[in-house]
Amino acid sequence: MNILSLLNSLPGSVAQGLIWGILAMGIYVTYKVLDIADLTVDGSLCTGGAVAAVMIAGGVEPLVAVLFAIFAGMAAGLVTGVLHTVFKIPAILSGILTQLALYSVNMRIMGKSNVTISRTKYDLLLTSFDNTTAIVVSAVFVLIVVILLYWFFGTELGCAVRATGGNERMARAQGINTDRMKVLGLVISNGLVGLAGGILAQYQGNADINMGRGAIVIGLAAVVIGEVTFGRISNFAVRLFGTTFGAIVYYAVLAFVLWLGLETTDLKLFSAITVAVFLSVPQLKKIFGKVRTRKGGC
Amino acid sequence: MLKLTDITKTFNAGTVNQKVALNGVSLTLNEGDFVTVIGGNGAGKSTMLNAVAGTFLVDSGTIEIGGKDVTRLSEAKRAAHLGRVFQDPMMGTCADMWIEENLALAKRRGKKRGLGWSITAKERAEYKEQLAQLGLGLEDRLSTKVGLLSGGQRQALTLLMATMNRPQILLLDEHTAALDPKTAEKVLNLSDKIIRDEGLTALMVTHNMKDAIAHGNRLIMMNAGKIILDVSGEEKKALTVEALLEAFSRVSGAEFANDRALLS
Numbered sequence: 094m095n096i097l098s099l100l101n102s103l104p105g106s107v108a109q110g111l112i113w114g115i116l117a118m119g120i121y122v123t124y125k126v127l128d129i130a131d132l133t134v135d136g137s138l139c140t141g142g143a144v145a146a147v148m149i150a151g152g153v154e155p156l157v158a159v160l161f162a163i164f165a166g167m168a169a170g171l172v173t174g175v176l177h178t179v180f181k182i183p184a185i186l187s188g189i190l191t192q193l194a195l196y197s198v199n200m201r202i203m204g205k206s207n208v209t210i211s212r213t214k215y216d217l218l219l220t221s222f223d224n225t226t227a228i229v230v231s232a233v234f235v236l237i238v239v240i241l242l243y244w245f246f247g248t249e250l251g252c253a254v255r256a257t258g259g260n261e262r263m264a265r266a267q268g269i270n271t272d273r274m275k276v277l278g279l280v281i282s283n284g285l286v287g288l289a290g291g292i293l294a295q296y297q298g299n300a301d302i303n304m305g306r307g308a309i310v311i312g313l314a315a316v317v318i319g320e321v322t323f324g325r326i327s328n329f330a331v332r333l334f335g336t337t338f339g340a341i342v343y344y345a346v347l348a349f350v351l352w353l354g355l356e357t358t359d360l361k362l363f364s365a366i367t368v369a370v371f372l373s374v375p376q377l378k379k380i381f382g383k384v385r386t387r388k389g390g391c
Numbered sequence: 392m393l394k395l396t397d398i399t400k401t402f403n404a405g406t407v408n409q410k411v412a413l414n415g416v417s418l419t420l421n422e423g424d425f426v427t428v429i430g431g432n433g434a435g436k437s438t439m440l441n442a443v444a445g446t447f448l449v450d451s452g453t454i455e456i457g458g459k460d461v462t463r464l465s466e467a468k469r470a471a472h473l474g475r476v477f478q479d480p481m482m483g484t485c486a487d488m489w490i491e492e493n494l495a496l497a498k499r500r501g502k503k504r505g506l507g508w509s510i511t512a513k514e515r516a517e518y519k520e521q522l523a524q525l526g527l528g529l530e531d532r533l534s535t536k537v538g539l540l541s542g543g544q545r546q547a548l549t550l551l552m553a554t555m556n557r558p559q560i561l562l563l564d565e566h567t568a569a570l571d572p573k574t575a576e577k578v579l580n581l582s583d584k585i586i587r588d589e590g591l592t593a594l595m596v597t598h599n600m601k602d603a604i605a606h607g608n609r610l611i612m613m614n615a616g617k618i619i620l621d622v623s624g625e626e627k628k629a630l631t632v633e634a635l636l637e638a639f640s641r642v643s644g645a646e647f648a649n650d651r652a653l654l655s
Contacts, residue, residue, distance in 0.1 A: 245506075247508060247509055248505070248506045248507060248508060248509055249495075249499055249504040249505055249506070249507055249508075249509050250504045250505060250506055251509070252488070252492060252495065252496060252504075252509040253496070253504050255485070255487070255488060256485045256488065256496050259485035259486065259487045259488060260481075260482070260484070260485045260486065262477075262482055263482060263483055263484060263485055264485070264496075265466045265467050265470065266444070266466075266470055266473075266475045266477075266483070267470060267496045267497055267499070267500045267552075268467050268468070268470035268471055268499075268500040268501050268502075269467055269470075269496075269504070270465070270467045271467070327536075
């Protein structure tokens with residue numbers, strides 16, 4: 094076990110953490126702001142990646158391709174939003190339906206299960222072969238996303254979305270069309286996920302049909318790690334940065350357990366356990382707290 | 392100002408849980424009417440208020456607010472005409488948002504919400520002044536999360552939010568029932584003052600017969616989804632709890648079934 098190899102993997106972890114941080118901020122919008130667990134992301138991440146990869150392979154500017162990746166993600170969010178609000182299908186099931194459908198859509202977009210975009214052939218925004226540039230580029234995207242989200246959720250419309258997630262009945266009593274706000278939140282969220290997909294495809298040099306598998310869990314891990322670390326600070330921008338920080342921590346820990354000798358195929362189990370543990374913290378605290386008071390009481 | 396014409400509502404129609412909640416309710420409120428609503432458990436008091444608010448659409452009949460037919464309008468669209476305070480103090484405000492953000496949400500009730508900043512400096516000064524009138528010290532806590540306030544404070548804030556745009560109808564749904572007696576009295580007096588000062592038209596559901604008699608210029612009693620008693624003016628002023636109970640058993644042919652009303 095060479096400590097140097099672990100240190101060498103650090104820049105890669107930071108770059109990946111920043112990219113997944115964008116996805117995690119999207120999940121923050123649905124999971125924390127709207128109080129909806131949206132499973133669309135497992136599909137829409139790949140949709141964003143697929144659209145970007147296919148367009149880049151077709152000679153489109155990578156930045157323009159990323160823009161279309163955002164639109165593709167937004168469209169996916171719109172479908173989930175309509176299923177949930179117009180047809181009243183529970184949010185989780187709406188997300189699962191869209192996600193499932195997106196598998197076929199993504200295959201149609203790519204025509205095969207994997208589209209390679211070589212860094213030697215195309216002028217990609219970032220690549221895993223140059224982590225310094227990758228970190229700078231993805232950090233710029235993170236910064237732009239944080240600024241835009243911070244601004245949006247301070248506007249009248251953004252506050253209406255927040256109120257919808259916070260207290261739906263109150264929001265309606267204040268004349269807010271809560272269904273429309275939920276759709277808007279899902280569109281924004283999946284737009285960010287599409288953006289993450291478009292950037293990720295360039296970073297790893299390909300779009301793969303399985304690239305979004307378990308994305309929701311990684312995003313949630315980032316959100317909860319950020320929450321635990323920056324939970325006391327209620328400033329919205331800090332929370333968003335905290336979420337990205339959470340994604341970086343997640344990828345650093347991943348690199349660490351790989352270095353310890355875990356197989357890459359074990360990582361999904363590891364991710365699931367990590368998220369389950371973090372999400373259990375409030376309940377564990379309660380149980381643990383009760384035991385302590387009981388002891389003290391006697 | 393408000394005109395209900397023969398509205399009906401049946402929940403879970405066609406199942407064993409079928410419940411006729413409103414069975415032909417007609418009611419006309421004139422501008423400036425402050426009507427208290429009493430009745431037994433399940434009489435349809437809250438259901439009538441929710442029908443006005445548009446929480447659900449009625450099965451038949453029409454609802455007019457200020458001469459406008461709103462029967463088929465969604466809850467969010469109707470909100471432009473209404474101010475609402477709920478029984479649960481947690482229901483009327485958003486706990487995760489600041490006091491000023493909650494007020495700003497209410498300020499924009501019935502208006503288009505765009506990409507402008509959610510609160511302006513001018514509004515902030517206005518809110519401070521309005522909060523000061525509540526006498527709860529909230530004017531210095533504009534950026535406190537509402538979740539940190541007590542039930543009474545939240546209810547007072549909700550009341551301010553409900554009345555700030557001068558709603559055509561103010562709907563108070565047992566809004567003091569969940570508060571301790573002292574706080575309840577304070578909030579009730581505050582409601583009375585605001586309604587009087589602003590000359591609002593209001594419907595107030597209460598389980599407390601004394602309150603129903605003491606407040607407002609008109610009292611209606613409901614039973615089994617119908618209005619069975621409608622008293623106003625001098626006649627209302629002369630009412631007593633005993634007279635109300637007697638009137639109830641006379642009209643409905645049953646004992647008044649609302650423990651809370653009898654105990655308080």
